[in-house]
Amino acid sequence: xxxxxxxxxVSAILFMIGASGVMFRKNVxxxxxxxxxxxxxVNLTLIAFSQFMGDQSGQILVxxxxxxxxxxxxxxxxxxxxxxxxxxxxxxxxxxLLKG
Amino acid sequence: xxxxxSHVFAFFLLAxxxxxxxxxxxxxxxxxxxxxxxxxIYECGEDPIGSSWLKFNIRFYVVALIFILFDVEIVxxxxxxxxxxxxxxxxxxxxxxxxxxxxxxxxxxxxxxxLDWVRPKPYIAKLDDLISRDKPRIIxxxxxxxxxxxxxxxxxG
Amino acid sequence: MNNTDFIAALPLIIxxxxxxxxxxxxxxxxxxxxxxxxxxxAGAIAAAIVAGINMTGPAxxxxxxxxxxxxxxxxxxxxxxxxxxxxxxxxxxxxLEEEVLVGEFCALxxxxxxxxxxxxxxxxxxxxxxxxxxxxxxxxxxAGLFRTKTESNEAALKxxxxxxxxxxxxxxxxxxxxxxxGTMNLVAMSNIHSVTTSGPMLxxxxxxxxxxxxxxxxxxxxxxxxxxxxxxxxxxxxxxxxxAGKAAAFxxxxxxxxxxxxxxxxxxxxxxxxxxxxxxxxSMLYGNIVALSQTKIKRMLAYSSTAHAGYLLLGVAALNATxxxxxxxxxxxxxxxxxxxxxxxxxxxxxxxxGLNLDDYAGLAKRRPWAAFLLAxxxxxxxxxxPFAGFFGKYYLFLAAINAGLTWLAIVGVVSSIxxxxxxxxxxxLMYFREPLHADDGIAVKENNISYIAIGLASAxxxxxxxxxxxxxxxxxxxxx
Numbered sequence: 001x002x003x004x005x006x007x008x009x010v011s012a013i014l015f016m017i018g019a020s021g022v023m024f025r026k027n028v029x030x031x032x033x034x035x036x037x038x039x040x041x042v043n044l045t046l047i048a049f050s051q052f053m054g055d056q057s058g059q060i061l062v063x064x065x066x067x068x069x070x071x072x073x074x075x076x077x078x079x080x081x082x083x084x085x086x087x088x089x090x091x092x093x094x095x096x097l098l099k100g
Numbered sequence: 101x102x103x104x105x106s107h108v109f110a111f112f113l114l115a116x117x118x119x120x121x122x123x124x125x126x127x128x129x130x131x132x133x134x135x136x137x138x139x140x141i142y143e144c145g146e147d148p149i150g151s152s153w154l155k156f157n158i159r160f161y162v163v164a165l166i167f168i169l170f171d172v173e174i175v176x177x178x179x180x181x182x183x184x185x186x187x188x189x190x191x192x193x194x195x196x197x198x199x200x201x202x203x204x205x206x207x208x209x210x211x212x213x214x215l216d217w218v219r220p221k222p223y224i225a226k227l228d229d230l231i232s233r234d235k236p237r238i239i240x241x242x243x244x245x246x247x248x249x250x251x252x253x254x255x256x257g
Numbered sequence: 258m259n260n261t262d263f264i265a266a267l268p269l270i271i272x273x274x275x276x277x278x279x280x281x282x283x284x285x286x287x288x289x290x291x292x293x294x295x296x297x298x299a300g301a302i303a304a305a306i307v308a309g310i311n312m313t314g315p316a317x318x319x320x321x322x323x324x325x326x327x328x329x330x331x332x333x334x335x336x337x338x339x340x341x342x343x344x345x346x347x348x349x350x351x352x353l354e355e356e357v358l359v360g361e362f363c364a365l366x367x368x369x370x371x372x373x374x375x376x377x378x379x380x381x382x383x384x385x386x387x388x389x390x391x392x393x394x395x396x397x398x399x400a401g402l403f404r405t406k407t408e409s410n411e412a413a414l415k416x417x418x419x420x421x422x423x424x425x426x427x428x429x430x431x432x433x434x435x436x437x438x439g440t441m442n443l444v445a446m447s448n449i450h451s452v453t454t455s456g457p458m459l460x461x462x463x464x465x466x467x468x469x470x471x472x473x474x475x476x477x478x479x480x481x482x483x484x485x486x487x488x489x490x491x492x493x494x495x496x497x498x499x500x501a502g503k504a505a506a507f508x509x510x511x512x513x514x515x516x517x518x519x520x521x522x523x524x525x526x527x528x529x530x531x532x533x534x535x536x537x538x539x540s541m542l543y544g545n546i547v548a549l550s551q552t553k554i555k556r557m558l559a560y561s562s563t564a565h566a567g568y569l570l571l572g573v574a575a576l577n578a579t580x581x582x583x584x585x586x587x588x589x590x591x592x593x594x595x596x597x598x599x600x601x602x603x604x605x606x607x608x609x610x611x612g613l614n615l616d617d618y619a620g621l622a623k624r625r626p627w628a629a630f631l632l633a634x635x636x637x638x639x640x641x642x643x644p645f646a647g648f649f650g651k652y653y654l655f656l657a658a659i660n661a662g663l664t665w666l667a668i669v670g671v672v673s674s675i676x677x678x679x680x681x682x683x684x685x686x687l688m689y690f691r692e693p694l695h696a697d698d699g700i701a702v703k704e705n706n707i708s709y710i711a712i713g714l715a716s717a718x719x720x721x722x723x724x725x726x727x728x729x730x731x732x733x734x735x736x737x738x
Contacts, residue, residue: 008436015429022422031418038425042432049436057441058432061383063175065428068390070172072424074165075397076417081158082401083410092418204277211284 007048014041028080028090032073039069159217166209173202265311265319265326268304268334269374272341275300276367283360293363297345300367304374305338312732322444323381325512329585330378332732333508336589337373340501340596341366346711347600348493362402366497369395373505377512382431382441385509389427389473392505393420396498400490412489419472419482427469433462438518449518460525466513467532473506474566475499475559477539487559492606495555496599499562504588507569511581514573533574534666540567541673549680552615554602557680558595561639564677565591571654571670575661582733583653589729590650590722594638597715601632604708618684620693627709629688634716638723640681641674646722649729 018041021034043062050058084090176198184191209215263270279293286292308331316327324330344366352359368391375388397420401413435441437459438449468479475483487495517526544564551557569591572584605621605628606613622629638645651674655667722729 015425018425019422022418028414028418032421035418035421035425038422039428042425042428045429045432046435049432053436053439055439057381057383058435060179061386061431061435061441063179064383064387066175067172068387068394070168071394072390072421074169075394076421077161077165079397079401079410079413079417081161082404083414085158086405086407086410201277204280208280208284 004048004052008045011041011044011048014038014044026091026093028083028092031092032076032080036069036073039065162214166214170202170206261317262319262324265317266324268308268311268331268338269324269371269378271300271304271307272338272367272371272374276364276371279360279364279367283358283364291349291359293360294345294349297363297367298342301338301341301345301370304370305335308334308338318380318444322442323379323384325378325380328733329508329512329581330374332585333377333504333588334374336504336592337370337377337501340497340504340592341370343596343600343711343715344493344497347496347596347603347708349707351491351493351603351708362399365395365399369399369497370501373501376505377508379509379512380443382435382443382513385512386428386431388505389509390424392502393424393473396420396494396502399494400486400498402491402494408489409491412486415482416486416490423469423472423479425469426465426472430462430464430466430469433458433465437462443512443516446518447516456525460528463517463525463529464532466510467529467536470506470510471536474503474569475563476536476566476570477543477563478536480540480544480563480566483563484556484559487562488553488555492555492599492603495559496596496603499559499599500592500595503562503566503569504592507573507584507588510573511576511584514576515581530574530576533570534663537567537570537574538666538669540564540570541670542567542676545673545677545680549676551680553613554615554618555613557615558598558602561677561680562595564673565595567673568651568654568670571658571663571666574663574666575657577657577661579653579660580657582730583650583657585733586653586726586729587650590638590646590719593715593718594635594647597631597712598635598639600708600712600715601628601635604628604712615684615687619687619691621688624693631709631712631716632688633685634719636681636684638719640678642678644720644723646719646726649723649726653730
């Protein structure tokens with residue numbers, strides 16, 4: 001079997017890909033997918049720890065993260081839809097009504 | 101020699117050979133007699149109209165969102181099923197509570213008309229309704245319009 | 258599992274149950290009425306009473322180490338309930354005029370409140386995470402409550418994207434802490450005696466946790482979303498998010514940090530303290546300096562809320578008994594001040610969304626003497642001028658910082674408070690000593706006694722607590738028994 005650090009490195013890379021996607025992409029849907037990638041990278045970390053430490057609470061948290069991510073997806077996409085209805089765009093640069 | 105992953109790899113290889121072999125042998129055995137109708141895109145037996153890159157009606161997304169929520173909640177049933185026999189009545193009662201909460205959400209979605217294809221307009225209380233109760237109130241009635249200005253060129257295939 | 262577990266969780270059950278009840282009511286009852294608002298208040302009052310009774314009982318951990326039932330958790334439960342009641346009172350007229358589904362609003366603020374209670378009483382990082390998400394998801398929807406208004410949509414989208422981003426960091430922090438300490442349970446964590454070898458991973462986990470948390474409370478480098486969201490979201494919702502939401506995040510971070518096993522970090526503890534102290538100092542200075550140049554009242558309050566997050570962070574940096582008590586006191590006081598301030602803004606806001614510039618407040622004392630009077634009290638308290646409660650809240654926080662050896666941080670706090678008093682007092686000057694700028698009445702006259710009662714209650718509480726700070730310190734004192 002691979003060692004714990006392999007899993008941690010993979011999940012850290014995934015997390016960074018997700019985080020940089022959130023910072024640099026313009027399309028709201030893509031940003032949202034990157035957020036999901038971050039959450040799943042964390043899930044991988046949790047499962048790896050849980051497996052190697054023989055402790056189940058990590059896996060239980062993963063269950064909750066999955067359901068929470070689904071709820072977040074539902075709310076987030078609903079918000080995107082309502083933005084699209086009013087603005088006809090999902091590009092983050094074009095949403096600039098609120099500026100100080 | 102063979103560890104767990106090589107088993108997986110063997111299955112993977114076998115699957116590729118099986119599918120690719122079928123397609124390739126098919127290519128050599130089959131007769132080649134193309135005509136216009138045969139080369140057209142197959143779409144449920146109908147003539148295809150326009151490009152397939154269309155905007156889908158937004159109702160699809162709403163139904164999909166609702167589906168996702170109820171779908172993912174099932175994940176909690178698996179650990180519950182594993183320990184059900186040891187925990188007995190308590191586990192059963194807890195799952196009833198869990199499902200009751202889900203059912204409240206489901207009832208809300210259903211009654212509000214979000215599962216209908218044409219959604220009734222939400223009725224929003226205005227201040228006048230509360231201040232002058234004697235005044236005739238507007239009865240909420242389903243308005244048969246699409247709730248959003250998305251082009252209606254697409255209907256389910 | 259037994260009855261005491263359920264009694265410990267009763268405030269949570271009441272809040273969530275009332276929310277579900279309102280959802281059902283909203284689905285089946287077509288006649289518009291005030292019933293959801295009344296039900297919300299009843300639920301919140303019941304939760305507060307149960308929490309008050311639990312507070313006098315012995316401290317315990319319910320559900321096999323998942324939920325704390327002690328003075329700390331119950332104190333926060335009471336202030337979250339108070340925030341919910343105030344918000345429901347303020348929302349009454351505002352929401353009905355702005356044409357928003359009242360049932361949905363009430364259910365959502367109750368769900369958010371139950372999430373906050375989970376955050377303040379979670380004895381396991383799983384529960385804290387669940388609470389955080391329950392609260393945040395409810396807030397995302399609340400921010401976008403005005404479905405047809407573009408500003409509200411945009412605010413919801415921004416809040417959602419940055420909130421979800423922050424959740425990722427928060428969760429990664431939890432995962433790394435779990436990996437390095439071998440448990441997610443805070444009770445088990447604080448009982449670890451042997452120092453683990455995975456110091457750097459724990460340190461990284463804590464830093465990530467702080468990043469996620471700083472996003473949620475809009476502390477300095479992660480505050481950019483706050484002014485936009487508070488401006489675009491419905492005013493009443495902004496008041497609720499910026500107070501109760503922040504208090505909940507602070508309660509959770511105090512729980513996690515105070516459970517860190519002694520010695521696990523070795524030299525790292527000092528580094529963490531420096532990081533938090535830097536965040537606190539920057540938030541206080543930046544928030545107050547930028548608030549000086551704002552011309553819109555909601556943005557000004559948003560920047561000042563960043564500054565207030567800085568004051569509260571001062572207590573986290575100190576992390577001693579005084580610091581925790583000071584966070585409790587200031588969270589309660591700040592909640593009263595900020596909700597009341599947003600309440601007045603909502604009261605004076607025109608239906609068209611204007612009336613939100615600072616200029617519109619010129620000469621307010623002549624037109625709306627009561628509103629001006631109450632706003633003056635709130636502003637004096639926000640500025641931290643004695644004898645109002647804001648002063649004592651800040652006093653305890655600075656005291657905690659000095660006790661922890663962070664005298665420089667307390668000095669930064671005092672300096673930034675002096676800067677802040679300029680823009681708080683400027684509003685009072687505008688209201689009392691300037692003529693209205695607009696020929697027509699700059700602010701539409703909406704008479705609403707219920708809102709006045711809510712704001713009046715909050716202001717009266719500020720005066721009473723300012724004159725008798727012992728009331729609050731006694732309540733927090735239970736924590737240290």
